[in-house]
Amino acid sequence: MKLTKILATAAVMALGAGMADAEGANIFVIGGKPDDPFWSIVKRGAEDAGIVVEAQGGKVTWLGPQNYDNLGVDAAELIRQAIDQGATGVVGPNWVPEAMDPAFQSVVDAGIPLVIYNAGGIEAADRLGALNYVGAVDYLAGVAGGEWLGNNGATNGLCVNSLPGAANIEDYCNGFAEGMENAGQSASTMPLPATAQGNVTAVAQAVRAHLLQNPDIDAVFATANLDAVGIVQGIQQAGKAGQVQVCGINFDEAILNQISQGQQSCAIDQQGYQQGFYAVSILNGHINYGLSIPTREILTGPGVVDASNIEATMAGASQGTR
Secondary structure, three states: OHHHHHHHHHHHHHHHHHOOOOOOOEEEEEOOOOOOHHHHHHHHHHHHHHHHHHHOOOEEEEEOOOOOOOHHHHHHHHHHHHHHOOOOEEEEOOOOHHHHHHHHHHHHHOOOOEEEEOOOHHHHHHHHOOOOEEEOOHHHHHHHHHHHHHOOOOOEEEEEEOOOOOHHHHHHHHHHHHHHHHOOOEEEEEEOOHHHOOOHHHHHHHHHHHHHHOOOOOEEEEOOHHHHHHHHHHHHHOOOOOOOEEEEEOOOHHHHHHHHOOOOOEEEEOOHHHHHHHHHHHHHHHHHHOOOOOOOEEEOOOEEEOOOOHHHHHHHHHOOOO
8 A cells, every 4th residue: 555655656746747847727626614524525635636736737726715604705705716816727616506606607707617516516517607516416415314314213304404595505404304205204494593503512502402392303414514413412412312313414533433323323425525536637637638527417425324334434534535
């Protein structure tokens, strides 16, 4: 393994030496905030793809908001910053279409190749004139979570939406409701203020109160990593540990430990590392060599992580790629 890494590094260095004077791609990637566990994995994928970009004379720049309080407007501003800073390629999620579409359209109008990833689906890529969509289909990710829970004992599910108005989060909850219904069960959604996402204490308090007011709920679905941690704490604080199942979108080592310890039933994997890696790689190949990927919708999920595959997934998480 070490020899393989050494040889790969040597190959990249040799390639870089041969292209030192070449002007490569200047790729800007719009992503989540710096301390978001899921987005740190996406960023790792983009940076790993960036090793080749840099070897070919280019660079990859990551731009993310400081918080999610005004997500659509802030993300649109980041897209415009990428244009102003000389981007020759842009990767971005279509989180809030009404706020972000005009900025993405400015990218395309300027003749800058665009890849949509993570949120928006092939519909956003088609609407905006992007080369590809790389990521999961958010609605189907929610469906997968709802069906898993509904087929494994849950009868009344709750989706915690800690970022109302974000299209991908809305899709998660709507898909979750369909998944539960497909399994013959029911579901509802609890919206929280946008400031709650990533705030474990706020999510825990809200879940505790809601469970005490709605004792028939026996499953909770999380739409963000840290929300799942808060949900588990809220269930414990409500005195319902072992009575309410938990599933959620994405995961990190804390969530995988919750699954391993039986505190969480499952997580829906959209392989964020692959999203960052493939999106940057596609743009780099297109800009430098005119390459294209005929499969415009490149799906990285959904997959289900549960007790049956937790060990292999934890091995990937320890390397920062899952």
